[in-house]
Amino acid sequence: DIQLTQSPSFLSASVGDRVTITCRASQGISSYLAWYQQKPGKAPKLLIYGASTLQSGVPSRFSGSGSGTEFTLTISSLQPEDFATYYCQQLNSLTFGPGTKVDIK
C-alpha cells in the first residue's frame, strides 16, 4: 500500500505568514493528490485536487504543487480562519496523510 507522510505535524504561525505543508508518498502517484482543511468538530473541506487545482469557492491564497512523490500546500498569507488541521489524500487508494495542525503563534 502507498503510504503518505506529512511534515511538519504541527506548525505555529502568525496571521499574514506564508505557510507551506509537505506531503510525501512512498511511491509515485502522479498528480493524484488532494488537500483538505478540517476545523474542530467539523467535516473536512476539499481545498485542492489533482495536486494543484483549486476547488471552486476556495480562496486563491491556497495553492498546491508537486507530482510523483512530493507535494506541497501553500497558504500565501495566513488568515485567522485558516487555523485548522490539513490532510493530504492519495486519490488512487484514497489513503489520507496523518495531518498537519496549524496553530496560532
Place this chain on the structure above:
Amino acid sequence: QLQLQESGPGLVKPSETLSLTCTVSGGSISSRSYYWGWIRQPPGKGLEWIGTIYYSGSTYYKSSLKSRVTISVDTSKNQFSLKLSSVTASDTAVYYCARRITMIRGVVSGFDTWGQGTQVTVSS
C-alpha cells in the same frame, strides 16, 4: 444544494454490527458522475477512508477493513449504507459520508461534499 446526512445508532456493543445510512438530498445518487464514500475519524486522530460505492453497486474497500465492511446503495431511497461487523472499541469514531466527483474537466477529484458526521461508540 446537495446535502448528505448520516443516521444510525450512536452506541454499538462489541462484536456486533455497526450500521449507518447516508441520505442524499438535493441531488441524485444515481448520477454517473459521482462516487459515494464512508470515512471515519477516531477521537483525536486522523481521517481513515473506509470504502466507496458507485451508483451501479460497484464497491471499493480499504484492504485492512475489507473482511468486515459492506457498503450498499438504495437508489429508490437516494441512500447508501455502511455495515461494519465484529466491531471493537477501536471502531469508535465519527463516521462521515461523502460524495466524490469522478472527474472535473479531466482531473481526478476528491470528496467535495460531506455529511456533518455521526459519533459511534463501541461499548458494552
